[in-house]
Amino acid sequence: MSGPDLEERSLHRAERVEQAWILFIVVLQIFFFSLIVYALTHHGGNLARTAERAPPDTILSNPPFDQPGVWKTADGGYRAVMVAQAFSFLPNEVVVPAGEAVEFQLTSRDVIHGFQIEGSNINVELIPGQVSTLTHTFRRPGEYRLVCNQYCGISHQNMRGKVRVVPSVDAAAVQAPPSAASKSASTSSAGGSVVDGAAVYARTCAGCHQGGGQGIPGAFPPLAEHVPALLDADGGRLYLIDVVLFGLAGPIKIGGQTYQGMMPAQGQLSDAELAAVLNHISTAWENAGMLPEGFSSYTAADVADRREQRLNPTEVHSRRPQSAEQR
């Protein structure tokens, strides 16, 4: 056999091996792609749709996010409207019926958060300015943990919520949004129902300001000792209401330490809840003993009065009592 002949044959062989590999890779890709299609079509794969947009700064004043909670829609379906923020969900706990399709409408009002309901296939990345919508039917009643699975800041690990799936669609299961529910509770609080400020604090504030009110240096200011100092300063009493109602943006200094935090507005809480939490931070820890003379508890009416001001977080910052900076 002559040399060139041999060369040609081995070339031919190499070509066939190459073709076989190309074919193998194409088949592999088709196989993997069909796995994805199969998972989506047969196992209720959930891809969030992100058609709508919502500007993060006005998100809580426009529908549907002005009323977070679980709603019954006009066509008899269920809709869970929820907002992620550092470091909680609004609302932090929702109740939905089992065996019914629930449409989740989700967004973030600050940074990118995760939205994962453990034990379900709901796992969405929430991007500020974007509304993610997906539908899910919970088969089994029970409590499902809701976690943020995207690192979003210093208190990310405390960003958790709960989804309670109840067996039947009774009136108690699908509530009005919590803001509306608690607002009616605050009306009745005139008739004696008491809001637990410590519970509101644990749910809403402790993630950042910590259970002992000590805060986190550089990020979240302490409330222990600092709240009485603010209450003692000119305008401090109203300033505290403004901070919880409208949020706070800008650097603040306490005891030589600068805090570059961003306090989200908590105006979604009722007047009674905000008054209760203000009273809690005024008296918790050792604060009760440091209150200025003549301190009177906050009332829901105090908060209701300030609500009309409609400040933004930067305006609140400009109203911060200067005398409290040094304490």
Ligand code: CUA
């Ligand atoms: Cu939100 Cu991590």
